[in-house]
Amino acid sequence: MDTVCSRPAHAKINLHLAVGLPYPDGYHPIQSLFALVGLSDTITLRWKESETFDVQVQGLEAYCSPKDNTLTKAARLWHEAGGSTLHLEIKCDKQIPVKAGLGGGSSDAASLLAMLQAIDSKHALPAQVLHSVALQVGSDVPFFLYGYSAALVTGKGENVAPLDSRPMPALLVMPTFFDVSTSSAYRMLDEMRLNQENVYMPGIQELLQIYEKPSHKWRGLLYNDFQSCSSNGAFYTALETVAKEYEGFFGMSGSGACWFFVSEDASQVHDVHADVVAAFGPRVRCWITHLMS
């Protein structure tokens, strides 16, 4: 008989994202403040006992081939590491915009891994093996797997240290006329820094002290290295012209394309939202959400 369970997969924003020069394998060291937001996909898992392992995924056909979606990848790697032979039918109700820098694909994978660990305890992976499976699916997956509302993430994404959450209202703004591929964003950053021998990053203690301040004081202190090399800089400048009149913090999330505004004061978030809708109309999709506690 089939058994079913379901679980949300929340998006994240990067309140701060400093990127170093590439490691020899081409990946980059990051220093990032991650925060979970309320916007989420829903992953539904139906499973039954079987003699062989099998996985089918619905809901991601519009975005990538079945073998390339993060749910299939996560399920296969989990099976290879632990030997489970379940038959899995997975449905993703996609709400998080794709190629947005909100980590939707990574969060979907982490949510599935957490469910698989719970439903088949006989084949559940030890923590270290699970961490390595998560990292093979994607650099952001360990953050989502730990389930912290906020974290300092370093290395390629494998070092995840929990932070006190800073729950507050948030506005997400996604352009409808462009999106961003993570690998090309890293490539563009490298091209811009071809002759650079090192890259500035704040010290960790300094960063954590900044994070404790009210959000409007993050301005000019927290930043995103990808924003400086975005080929759509004019779009973010136009958003910032609107946002800087209000009390809060704003920036691009991850490698883009989504932009956010956060403030302890909900009225500031609503006012920025109204101004953005008036100025950008159908060129953006907006969500009013919150940084999670």
Ligand SMILES: C[C@@](CO)(OP(=O)(O)O)[C@H](O)COP(=O)(O)OP(=O)(O)OC[C@H]1O[C@@H](n2ccc(N)nc2=O)[C@H](O)[C@@H]1O
């Ligand atoms: C930039 C960040 C910031 O949170 O997120 P997004 O904007 O994608 O959400 C992450 O570093 C993205 O993590 P993720 O999206 O999981 O990346 P992966 O699938 O592992 O890698 C996609 C590609 O990005 C590059 N990559 C990724 C992570 C990293 N630390 N260095 C890299 O150079 C590699 O070229 C890799 O081929």
Ligand SMILES: Nc1ncnc2c1ncn2[C@@H]1O[C@H](COP(=O)(O)OP(=O)(O)O)[C@@H](O)[C@H]1O
């Ligand atoms: N579960 C998934 N959800 C969204 N995109 C996925 C998923 N699995 C694979 N992808 C592929 O990964 C790419 C980027 O994924 P996404 O997580 O939305 O972006 P980002 O890295 O900007 O946070 C998409 O172009 C899509 O082809």
